[in-house]
Amino acid sequence: MSESGPNPPGTPQVKSLNCPGCGAALTLRSFSNAVTVVCHHCHSILDAQDPNLKILQAFDAAVGDSPLIPLGTRGTIRGTAYEVVGFQRRTIKVEGIPYSWHEYVLFNPYKGFRYLTEYNGHWNDTSLLRSIPTVNEYYSPPTVSYLGETYKHFQTAKAETSFVLGEFPWQVRVGEFATVTDYVSPPRVISSEASGEEITWSMGEYISGRDLWKAFGLKGDPPERVGVYENQPSPLSEETTKIWVEFAGFLVVLFLMLVGFFFIARNEQVMQGDYRFNTNTRGEASFVTDVFALGGRTSDLELTTHADVNNNWIYINYALINQDTGQAYDFGREVSYYYGSDSDGPWSEGSHEDSVAIPSVPPGNYYLRIEPESDFGRGTISYSVSAKRDVPQMGFYGLALLALLLPAGLITWRSINFEHLRWAESDHAPAGS
Amino acid sequence: MTQPAANCPNCGAKIVFRWSSSVQTVCEYCKSILVRTDIDLKKVGQVADLPPNSSPIQLGTEGVSHGHSFLVVGRIIYEYDQGTWNEWHLVMNDGSAWLSDAQDEYVVTFAAPGRKLPPGDHPQIGYRFTWDDETYTVTTITKAHYRGVDGELPFQYWDKQDVVFVDLMTTDGKFATLDYSDEAPVLYLGEAVEFDDLRLKNLRSFEGWS
Numbered sequence: 001m002s003e004s005g006p007n008p009p010g011t012p013q014v015k016s017l018n019c020p021g022c023g024a025a026l027t028l029r030s031f032s033n034a035v036t037v038v039c040h041h042c043h044s045i046l047d048a049q050d051p052n053l054k055i056l057q058a059f060d061a062a063v064g065d066s067p068l069i070p071l072g073t074r075g076t077i078r079g080t081a082y083e084v085v086g087f088q089r090r091t092i093k094v095e096g097i098p099y100s101w102h103e104y105v106l107f108n109p110y111k112g113f114r115y116l117t118e119y120n121g122h123w124n125d126t127s128l129l130r131s132i133p134t135v136n137e138y139y140s141p142p143t144v145s146y147l148g149e150t151y152k153h154f155q156t157a158k159a160e161t162s163f164v165l166g167e168f169p170w171q172v173r174v175g176e177f178a179t180v181t182d183y184v185s186p187p188r189v190i191s192s193e194a195s196g197e198e199i200t201w202s203m204g205e206y207i208s209g210r211d212l213w214k215a216f217g218l219k220g221d222p223p224e225r226v227g228v229y230e231n232q233p234s235p236l237s238e239e240t241t242k243i244w245v246e247f248a249g250f251l252v253v254l255f256l257m258l259v260g261f262f263f264i265a266r267n268e269q270v271m272q273g274d275y276r277f278n279t280n281t282r283g284e285a286s287f288v289t290d291v292f293a294l295g296g297r298t299s300d301l302e303l304t305t306h307a308d309v310n311n312n313w314i315y316i317n318y319a320l321i322n323q324d325t326g327q328a329y330d331f332g333r334e335v336s337y338y339y340g341s342d343s344d345g346p347w348s349e350g351s352h353e354d355s356v357a358i359p360s361v362p363p364g365n366y367y368l369r370i371e372p373e374s375d376f377g378r379g380t381i382s383y384s385v386s387a388k389r390d391v392p393q394m395g396f397y398g399l400a401l402l403a404l405l406l407p408a409g410l411i412t413w414r415s416i417n418f419e420h421l422r423w424a425e426s427d428h429a430p431a432g433s
Numbered sequence: 434m435t436q437p438a439a440n441c442p443n444c445g446a447k448i449v450f451r452w453s454s455s456v457q458t459v460c461e462y463c464k465s466i467l468v469r470t471d472i473d474l475k476k477v478g479q480v481a482d483l484p485p486n487s488s489p490i491q492l493g494t495e496g497v498s499h500g501h502s503f504l505v506v507g508r509i510i511y512e513y514d515q516g517t518w519n520e521w522h523l524v525m526n527d528g529s530a531w532l533s534d535a536q537d538e539y540v541v542t543f544a545a546p547g548r549k550l551p552p553g554d555h556p557q558i559g560y561r562f563t564w565d566d567e568t569y570t571v572t573t574i575t576k577a578h579y580r581g582v583d584g585e586l587p588f589q590y591w592d593k594q595d596v597v598f599v600d601l602m603t604t605d606g607k608f609a610t611l612d613y614s615d616e617a618p619v620l621y622l623g624e625a626v627e628f629d630d631l632r633l634k635n636l637r638s639f640e641g642w643s
Contacts, residue, residue: 012487013640031487031639033536035516049484049516081642109639110489111628112537128538130625131606132570147605169536170515197558198573 012109019044020053029072029085030107034167038086040071045174048167059174064163065089068118068223069104071166075216077125082106082114084216086166092157092180105168113169116212117204121222122229123212124189124204132201133183133190141428144183144190146203151183151190154230154426182230186422189231206231228421236415243408250404258397266296266390274384277314277372286371291323294389298362302391304355307335307383312374313350314381319369320358329358335383357393441465443476451506452524455585458507466582466591478591483510483581484517488534489636492584494521496633498532498541498626501525505532507584511577511596518577522586529587531621532631533610539631540608542623550618555599555611562601562609564622569601569609579614590614 015028024041028034034048036056043064045057067087069075074083086105091098101119108114115126133144133151141153159180164172178195187206192199206229209222225232271292277285294301307314313336320329333356339348374381423429438447444463457468459480466478494505507522518535533540548564556562560571579593596614602625610621 011638011640012485032485032516033487035514108537109487109642110537110636130538130602130608131604132572132602134604145604199558 017053019046021046021055021058026053028167029083030105030113030167030169031109033107033112033169034085035170036172037167038164038172040165043165045164045172056171057173059164064165065102067102067104067165069116069212069216069218073216073218075212077106077114077215080108080111082108082111084166086164086168088161088165088168088172089163090159090180091162092159094157100162105166107167115202115204116207118209118223119229120227121209121225122232123207123209123222124231125207126191126202126204129190129201129203142183146190149185149188151185151188153428154182154184154189156181156427184231186231186237187233204231206233227425228418230422230425232422234415234418234422236411236418240411240415243411247404247408251401254397254400254404258392258394262392265299265392267392268389270294270301270387270389271368272384272386274382275370275372277374277381277383279374279376279378279381282376284371285373286317286369288321289368289370289385291365291367292387293365294361294363296363296390298360299390300393301358301361302355302388303333303358304353304386304388305333305335305383306353306386307381309335309337309350309352309381311338311340312336312378312381314383315373316383316385317371317373320361321367321369322362323365323367325364329361331356331358357391357395359393439474441467441476442474443467448474450585451504452527452585454527454529454587455506457582457586457589457591459583468589477589480581480583483583484512486510486517486519487639488519488521489537489639490519490521490532490534490633491635491637494633494635496523496532496631498523498525498530498631503530503532505584507582507586509582509586509590510580512580513575513577517580522584531623537628539626539628540610540623541626541631542608542610542621545609545620545622548620550611550620555597555613555618564609564620567603567607569603569607571599572602573600574598575600 012031017026017028019026019039019042021039021044022042024039026037026039028037028048037046037048039046043059044055045059046053047056069084071084071087074081083106084104085107088103089100090103091100101117104116106114106116117124117126133146136143143153144151157180158177161172161174161176164174178193181192183190189204191202191204213222271289273289305316313334315332315334317332333354335352335354337350337352370385438449441448441460441463443465444460446460446462448458448460448467450458457466459466464480465476466480467474468477490505492505496503503523503525505521506524509520511518515536518533521532521534523530523532529544531542545564551562555574556571558571558574562569575598577596577598579596582590593614599611601609606624608624612619612621
């Protein structure tokens with residue numbers, strides 16, 4: 001050997017081997033990191049550390065799955081190229097009903113192993129933790145703390161390995177059980193896996209199937225998502241915060257507007273008249289008032305009708321007419337007041353006064369045409385009409401507030417609903433779901 | 434750091450120590466395990482064929498940890514139920530450190546003498562210990578089998594068989610190992626490290642990967 005020189009460490013190569021069970025050609029994509037390899041042809045589970053690939057277990061793959069991302073596919077996750085080297089299906093039973101998810105083993109010769117999990121079209125990018133989380137098992141629900149973040153217990157289940165394919169950096173066997181516990185803080189999930197005494201901790205981060213398909217250059221579409229997944233980030237939680245921040249902003253603006261308009265509003269009486277309407281005479285009761293000037297900027301005009309009606313009504317057809325342009329604002333107002341007494345005691349209905357705001361009246365010289373109506377032969381009704389220019393209107397602010405509150409409330413409600421759907425699948429489902 | 438050459442007492446090949454304090458080395462040519470004595474090198478054993486290994490690290494790999502650059506000068510190879518793993522001997526600041534690489538999970542540790550260690554047999558999973566104000570919890574007990582050595586080591590290590598390692602973790606990335614390969618356990622303290630943070634140079638290459 002002394003003549004041959006030192007043996008260089010050499011370049012690890014993808015090993016080509018043959019399955020001792022069926023003779024099919026196998027490759028070891030994760031080099032000597034593979035602990036077990038499963039023959040894709042006869043599904044024998046083989047000892048990848050043994051030069052002869054001793055058969056460890058044969059399993060019935062009749063109910064097999066094929067990986068959505070084929071073994072040997074490479075993709076880039078967080079800037080690092082990974083190759084899919086293994087695939088397994090794991091199954092839990094809840095009230096006798098089996099639920100299965102899939103795990104993909106990814107490998108990079110420098111960065112090691114990483115995993116993808118898929119359930120009902122929901123994907124997680126998972127890697128092992130290098131610290132242990134602190135478990136607060138006496139909390140309800142229990143939580144774990146990890147690097148300053150709190151994760152809420154979601155589910156504990158016994159998971160059975162029900163199908164395997166390709167390479168695994170551990171001793172994999174079909175039919176083996178592990179207790180899997182998930183703690184969530186969307187978009188992340190911390191999982192502990194216990195088999196025997198040893199506990200393995202990992203962290204998954206939710207990743208969209210679409211992003212994954214892009215990262216691995218896969219054709220077609222990823223499977224449709226079904227339902228809400230345990231650590232699926234709520235599309236609304238950020239929006240909810242955002243919309244309430246915006247709501248608060250608008251509220252401030254609205255308040256400033258209100259205060260501002262309150263101060264600049266002139267609130268000035270521009271006309272007032274006392275009139276009488278004799279209902280005993282038939283014929284045209286209409287008349288016009290004196291001309292009054294509306295100054296300042298275009299603003300509202302608040303018209304108040306006060307009538308001494310008792311168990312009676314008066315209806316007034318108004319026209320506010322601009323003397324200069326002839327433009328008219330036609331509207332009608334009713335004032336009615338009824339009262340009496342019955343078995344429940346005294347009652348009353350209506351009022352002696354009515355106010356209405358006519359918005360955006362330009363400055364100019366105006367007069368009112370007034371035409372009262374009531375039942376015939378009910379005597380004389382005294383009434384007065386007064387008009388105020390530039391009156392601050394509170395109703396607008398109420399409407400604006402409602403318009404702002406509506407979308408914020410809607411998004412909040414949908415967000416609550418999303419969280420409800422998430423937790424309905426957990427061990428802590430609210431009663432009735 | 435390179436020391437004047439000596440010759441392998443077995444095959445006569447030139448033996449160069451990369452670190453002056455190395456106690457043991459392996460002849461690159463004939464794979465004799467050589468131990469330094471006051472006057473010369475003594476052959477104490479022979480390295481059998483090493484198991485296939487696909488660590489990206491090799492003797493001569495350089496990197497940075499804890500703010501100091503290091504050079505990989507030796508390694509110990511162990512076998513366990515997940516295959517094999519390497520304890521790479523690093524020379525850093527003219528002292529020793531260890532870079533363990535099990536399936537590309539990397540941990541850098543330093544021998545931590547003088548701490549109070551659990552008495553008797555190795556502790557069980559879940560036991561807690563406090564060293565240097567950090568609380569460590571036993572997470573793994575590995576029953577390993579010594580498989581070989583390569584390069585320079587700070588101590589004699591060649592006649593081992595089955596050894597037990599107890600790994601402990603904290604809640605913030607610290608790592609400890611209790612090494613039960615000798616009669617008295619030895620504590621190593623350090624932390625898990627990211628591959629990129631080690632800024633490794635002179636790595637192996639892998640067919641089909643760049």
